[in-house]
Amino acid sequence: MDKSKLENSETKRDEIVLPYTLSTSSAIYNGWFMECIDASCPGQAFCLKVDPNPVTCLKSDYQDIKVLKSESYGNVLVLDGIINCTERDECSYQEMMTHLAMCSHKNPKKVLIIGGGDGGIAREAAKHACVQRVDQCEIDEKVVDVCRDHLESMSRGYDNDKVDLHIGDGFVFLKERKQEYDVIITDSSDPIGPAEVLFGLEYYKLLYESLKSGGIIVSQGESLWIDGGMDYMPELIKEISSIFPSVDYAYTYIPSYTTGQIGFILASKDEGTNFRKPVRILSDVEKSSMNLQYYSEKVHESSFVFPRFIQKVLDQCLNRN
């Protein structure tokens, strides 16, 4: 057993040099980036050791965009001071969000992505042989440009001929598309800033109308270990149930996100959709040719299993009692 890396921990800990005061505009001090989502998750923060010089750093019309080169998580996309994705663990988020929805639909041919500027969701959606077209509507062209330049493992999603990228407002895009899509994936940042409207009921009504019969949606659903998430997510799920006949909630594990996990809201236009068992099982050959690092049907099923204290809240808002 090679435990050499575990030695001299005392010495190494003494070397850590951290910022004295942080702000979003200049969040790197002495080689450490600190993410603090103090609004929704007070009293905790995650730090990454990074190259003191950001790979890139700019302000778009919508947000502050940075790519940092981290010591152990690869390149990191940071939007308004919050970690959006890292090269090391993005597989968890991108694969789970995409394939939970895609494998809950018998034959998804036309997919829409709202947001998802890094390109990782497009990369995953286009992998399904049955998919003929992936439309994507991202509001911030600068995020796409930055990811094309510095997060190639994700942005190569745009190189697939099936993928058609539109720059614009997801709300407006949806209003013009009625009953067009089999699956709609909303890959948004947190409900602070430009993504706030994507957590409202008005938005879910538009999603419903843009889906074909039997269509399925999946949206970013925060974490129920976060105070902010537990405060409003169950209420949102309940409200979505007044629009969609089938609604469920899953999660995935991702080390670089606050609390180490993030949830997904799933909903279907069909009554009686059981998201907890995939209707399309990917064969081992398919999983390998799709280069899946994270998703399997067992992972799919277990992503609906919550600790008792969370399950109780979900059972109540999903009317499963």
Add this chain to the structure above:
Amino acid sequence: MDKSKLENSETKRDEIVLPYTLSTSSAIYNGWFMECIDASCPGQAFCLKVDPNPVTCLKSDYQDIKVLKSESYGNVLVLDGIINCTERDECSYQEMMTHLAMCSHKNPKKVLIIGGGDGGIAREAAKHACVQRVDQCEIDEKVVDVCRDHLESMSRGYDNDKVDLHIGDGFVFLKERKQEYDVIITDSSDPIGPAEVLFGLEYYKLLYESLKSGGIIVSQGESLWIDGGMDYMPELIKEISSIFPSVDYAYTYIPSYTTGQIGFILASKDEGTNFRKPVRILSDVEKSSMNLQYYSEKVHESSFVFPRFIQKVLDQCLNRN
């Protein structure tokens, strides 16, 4: 939806004030405690907002012991600069470590805990009606004293008449007990410092000899998302398989631990033990009377389901290919 907490994030983030230089001996600066396991998990760190005055802070013969009062995780036990447990999320670790093993045994009557100074594992083990006696051997009496004073929700485990606490070296304790226990739980800190020997093969041989026929062990098994964990845990699991005929590996989510999860090594003296399905299913009445916040049989089963890239490594070292 109450989203008031999500507002003014920019302002709040600007208020964060962090340490300039950290060391284990004085790790609280301007109200933030930073945990950095740089040896096994380089380049990342977790921070908690805490009362600048530790609840307690002392040095025992074995380690540096602190209890901090955090803003959002309750009281926090910190050993040698590493978060050992927090009042907010300890249920995950204590319940999963205990009940994964306890519910894999048909009728556990006599249980041994090595380590577990906070008392939380004793609290959980004693909850099983079939259990007649819980021996516990903790090397550091000062950890027990500190937890009795400041982490009552865990240390009340010691108040149960079934629990018999011994202060001493787990190695010596095991050598004197042959074929005595149905379940042995090793609740150790990381393999740096006093707990290092509890990750060696010699220790696992002693565990085997102290178990009754059909006996089961569970041990703290790091995280396979940590470089250090992935470097040596698969090798350790392989080596344990040369002593125990049945070995498996599970994990649980816990926000305050590095990477948000921690693993468990499970092993049985019986060939063909299937840890992945509990042999004792706790009824809803039992789960409620045991006041379980985290564990259920579904959570038990899903704790063996890993992402594909980890599953591949485990399948190899568990000879499941």
